[in-house]
Amino acid sequence: xxxxxxxxxxxxxxxxxxxxLDCTYDTSDPSYGLFWYKQxxxxxxxxxxxxxxxxxxxxxxGRYSLNFQKARKSANLVISASQLGDSAMYFCAMRGGRxxxxxxxxxxxxxLIVHP
Amino acid sequence: xxxxxxxxxxxxxxxxxxxxIECRSxxxxxxxxxxYRQFPKQSLMLMATSNEGSKATYEQGVEKDKFxxxxxxxxxxxxxxxxxxxxxxxxxxxxxxxxxxxxxxQPQHFGDGTRLSIL
Numbered sequence: 389x390x391x392x393x394x395x396x397x398x399x400x401x402x403x404x405x406x407x408x409l410d411c412t413y414d415t416s417d418p419s420y421g422l423f424w425y426k427q428x429x430x431x432x433x434x435x436x437x438x439x440x441x442x443x444x445x446x447x448x449x450g451r452y453s454l455n456f457q458k459a460r461k462s463a464n465l466v467i468s469a470s471q472l473g474d475s476a477m478y479f480c481a482m483r484g485g486r487x488x489x490x491x492x493x494x495x496x497x498x499x500l501i502v503h504p
Numbered sequence: 505x506x507x508x509x510x511x512x513x514x515x516x517x518x519x520x521x522x523x524x525i526e527c528r529s530x531x532x533x534x535x536x537x538x539x540y541r542q543f544p545k546q547s548l549m550l551m552a553t554s555n556e557g558s559k560a561t562y563e564q565g566v567e568k569d570k571f572x573x574x575x576x577x578x579x580x581x582x583x584x585x586x587x588x589x590x591x592x593x594x595x596x597x598x599x600x601x602x603x604x605x606x607x608x609x610q611p612q613h614f615g616d617g618t619r620l621s622i623l
């Protein structure tokens with residue numbers, strides 16, 4: 389079974405500072421994918437970044453980077469130079485690969501508030 | 505990027521009414537569609553998964569006769585909340601994914617959600 393754990397219900401960060409949102413996972417699949425989504429108050433889910441279990445390098449997408457530590461089973465999201473528009477819920481998700489469950493598992497989410 | 509359109513965005517209706525929510529993938533073929541329910545400040549709760557050409561697979565505790573899901577084509581899935589009651593009021597969000605080609609690196613693409621309020 390797959391499990392995603394986000395231990396931070398809420399995080400606060402000053403504008404222009406960097407912030408790390410934690411995500412740990414558990415799976416028996418050798419091949420899996422990790423995703424981060426942003427959900428603003430309007431409700432839509434916005435895909436941010438993807439990390440494959442066999443990827444050698446940490447994923448980066450603009451101000452988003454994923455600190456992937458496979459041995460520790462963690463996939464923390466790092467947002468650099470926070471902006472007020474980054475205030476939202478952030479969900480970590482995992483999907484198993486071949487032979488595993490293709491149904492993604494979502495964490496409970498972290499609410500990020502960016503202060504001016 | 506891939507776009508999923510969900511309609512309507514907001515529904516307010518009387519108790520006992522049936523409500524249909526549509527989810528369309530606009531620029532890709534969605535071999536798998538997911539329907540989620542989300543309560544305020546909580547995570548997404550998967551209701552059911554539908555694969556093209558087969559019946560939906562419902563999660564434990566989700567009434568299939570209450571929440572009818574039809575994956576009519578590779579670009580359209582509908583969720584019908586039958587005889588809706590106030591406890592069905594929630595945020596419903598669909599998601600679509602193409603499972604062709606690479607596997608686990610395909611992200612889900614979400615619709616914008618439907619806020620359902622039953623009076």
